Amino acid sequence: MINYVVLSMTLLAIGIYGLLTRRHILKILISIELIATAASMNFILLAPSLNRAMGETFLILAFSTDTCVTGVVLALLIIVARKYGTADIRKLAELEWREEVGEEKGHSEASEGDD
């Protein structure tokens, strides 16, 4: 006999592990998908103890928000990857930091030039 709560917790743990350790944006999205699946599994697998129909209905409604999240994250992911040419979040963070430092340097050089 499977314990669905523990199964769902295991999937959640795997998703959180992926979210914390992976650097590729697509892997992070896959981890988010796993977390969402683990959460939505409870609607069905625990529903018999409460109300099966309500569990199924809530699951179907939860799918729409889950799909919205996936859509928005994918759109952002592709735009960021095209703009910066990488899908590695650490490299992206580094690029952003360099841009900020570059801007600050540009401002300070411009103010020195004015003096």
Next chain:
Amino acid sequence: MILELIAIGLVISAFLAVILDEAVYSVASLAITLVLVAILYSLNDANFAAVFQLGISVGTLAVLFLSGETLSEKTNQKKPLRKALPATIVAILLSVPSLLISVSIPSGNISSDVSFPEALWNLRAVDIILQGLVIMTVALGIVIVLQTKKERNK
């Protein structure tokens, strides 16, 4: 027995989806996870949920496959599947608690005589709000695409 095998397969495929380096293999592994979840729903007499799960996973996975191909760095050498075997062993160990540990679930007092269409009808307000959310997301996607094109043309 079949439920136990599905549970083990679910944990293994989910773990491989996170662990594998190649994006396409990860998405393939996620596909197996989502199909196994749909089978699990079906075996728990939630056929509507199983059909919805399959339909949504087909769409999500198609998009994820395309983005995986787009985003993966184009190199001629394929990454070896060295991690697959140790990851499978770890995943089998991870799936053991769900087969052995028992957690009691309290039964609620809600009457279970509501049918699925009735429940869906009772929650129509939430459904409308969520449909609005989906439409807003589509609008947001179109705005992002147009904005990117505008920036490129400048």
